[in-house]
Amino acid sequence: MLKFIFGLSLLLYSVISLSAPMMIAVVFKESKLMAAPKYDSELVTTFKANQKVAVKKRKGAWTQVATAKSSGWIPTLTLRSMEIKRSGDSANGPSLNKKFSGKKEVVATMGIRGLEEEEMKQAKFNEQQLNKLLSYKVEPKKLAGFSKSAGLVSKDIAYIDANGKALPKENE
Numbered sequence: 695m696l697k698f699i700f701g702l703s704l705l706l707y708s709v710i711s712l713s714a715p716m717m718i719a720v721v722f723k724e725s726k727l728m729a730a731p732k733y734d735s736e737l738v739t740t741f742k743a744n745q746k747v748a749v750k751k752r753k754g755a756w757t758q759v760a761t762a763k764s765s766g767w768i769p770t771l772t773l774r775s776m777e778i779k780r781s782g783d784s785a786n787g788p789s790l791n792k793k794f795s796g797k798k799e800v801v802a803t804m805g806i807r808g809l810e811e812e813e814m815k816q817a818k819f820n821e822q823q824l825n826k827l828l829s830y831k832v833e834p835k836k837l838a839g840f841s842k843s844a845g846l847v848s849k850d851i852a853y854i855d856a857n858g859k860a861l862p863k864e865n866e
Contacts, residue, residue: 732756
């Protein structure tokens with residue numbers, strides 16, 4: 695009886711998962727696929743540009759993806775051209791985004807919220823990283839010299855309100 699219930703539940707799971715939508719994305723530049731959603735985890739493989747992947751889920755700035763050969767985590771910002779397909783659709787078959795394919799406007803954006811709550815709880819002060827950050831500071835005189843040598847010029851640009859009118863500067 696237990697084998698029958700297990701078999702039936704496995705069959706139902708298979709049927710449900712076949713009809714579930716699947717997100718497809720394209721890796722737009724060579725990217726490392728990691729075992730966990732962090733840069734210092736084990737390297738699974740390296741994807742070349744234009745590799746198609748199935749999107750499983752997102753966590754912070756990472757997306758869990760899979761191909762026929764491997765699965766793991768990749769930085770979300772290395773993915774493009776996401777579309778939703780139902781399992782069983784052929785490459786040329788119907789997909790949920792076909793009726794919108796004529797649009798030439800951006801209809802969605804991807805945001806990164808940053809660190810997850812659990813990561814914030816585990817965060818620790820790292821003096822070495824703070825010193826590294828501070829080492830990037832450039833003195834104003836040196837910056838001005840670099841800007842001048844590169845032909846860069848300063849230009850004031852007014853902020854505008856919702857109606858397109860220039861807002862006064864804060865110090866005026």
